[in-house]
Amino acid sequence: MNTKKLALLALLVSIASPVAQAQIKHIEMRVEGMT
Amino acid sequence: MKQHLGRQSGVQTVEVSLIDGKVEVTPKEDGQIDPAQLLKATYDSGVTAAEMDMTARGKIVKDSSGNFALQVEPNRSFALTPNELSKGLEALVDTPTMVTVRGQLYKKPAGKKKADASAPLKLLILEVQKKE
Numbered sequence: 001m002n003t004k005k006l007a008l009l010a011l012l013v014s015i016a017s018p019v020a021q022a023q024i025k026h027i028e029m030r031v032e033g034m035t
Numbered sequence: 036m037k038q039h040l041g042r043q044s045g046v047q048t049v050e051v052s053l054i055d056g057k058v059e060v061t062p063k064e065d066g067q068i069d070p071a072q073l074l075k076a077t078y079d080s081g082v083t084a085a086e087m088d089m090t091a092r093g094k095i096v097k098d099s100s101g102n103f104a105l106q107v108e109p110n111r112s113f114a115l116t117p118n119e120l121s122k123g124l125e126a127l128v129d130t131p132t133m134v135t136v137r138g139q140l141y142k143k144p145a146g147k148k149k150a151d152a153s154a155p156l157k158l159l160i161l162e163v164q165k166k167e
Contacts, residue, residue, distance in 0.1 A: 022093040022107050022133065023090040024068055030086040031077060034056055035038065 036082040044069065055086075066108045070140050071156055084157040086088050089158070092165075095127040101121065103128060105158055113140065113158040120160040127166070135165040148157060 040049045040060060045068030050059040058077075062068040070089060077084045093107040103125055105156060106112040115121040124134060138160040 003086050022091075023064065023066055024062050024070070024089060024107055025092045025135070026070070026090040027062065027070060027073065028088045029058040029060070029073070029077065029084050031036075031058055032083045032085050034051070034053060034082045 036077065036081055039076055039080040040073060043072055045059060046073075066111075069111075074156075083143065084141065085143045086139065087160070088137065088155075089140050090135070090137045090164070092133055093136040094132070095124050095130075097128055105134070113156060116157045117160040118160060120163055124160070124163065133167050134163060135164075136160050137162040137164060 036058070037049045037051045037150055040046060040058070045063050046060055047063045048061040050061075052058075060073060062069075070087060074084055074087060091105060091107045091113075093105045093112075095110060096104050096106045098104045100110060103115045103117075103121060104112040105115060113166075115124075120136075124136075127134065136158075138158045140156045140158055
């Protein structure tokens with residue numbers, strides 16, 4: 001029973017992880033008029 | 036401006052370089068950061084954004100208008116400005132392949148003091164860093 005649950009969990013993690021890893025990693029701006 | 040940007044949703048850190056006019060924003064991992072909101076917050080703090088670049092990881096999708104886009108969150112995607120690099124990614128549309136790209140989201144139009152901050156941001160890909 002536990003093995004089945006673990007297998008299901010591993011499957012869910014493998015499906016969900018690519019979407020979860022999509023993200024904005026860094027933003028850089030060049031600005032004018034900053035003092 | 037640093038405090039103003041630091042209060043925006045999804046922002047972890049803001050580094051400002053007065054010498055070269057660069058502002059570096061590190062997002063939190065909660066995916067709440069909104070580049071358009073950052074641009075607006077920059078204007079609200081009294082300075083003019085000349086350019087905004089972004090490094091992001093996501094999937095290539097086709098939006099409702101049939102344009103290619105980079106989806107960085109389930110509910111956030113950026114339409115791609117067509118160029119050679121974006122054409123090279125078109126084959127990845129609707130595949131599970133994740134791409135990491137660096138691109139330009141905004142550039143102040145020449146001759147204008149301030150651009151329309153409400154216009155949707157389009158991503159001009161400058162570099163494809165990773166496909167996986």
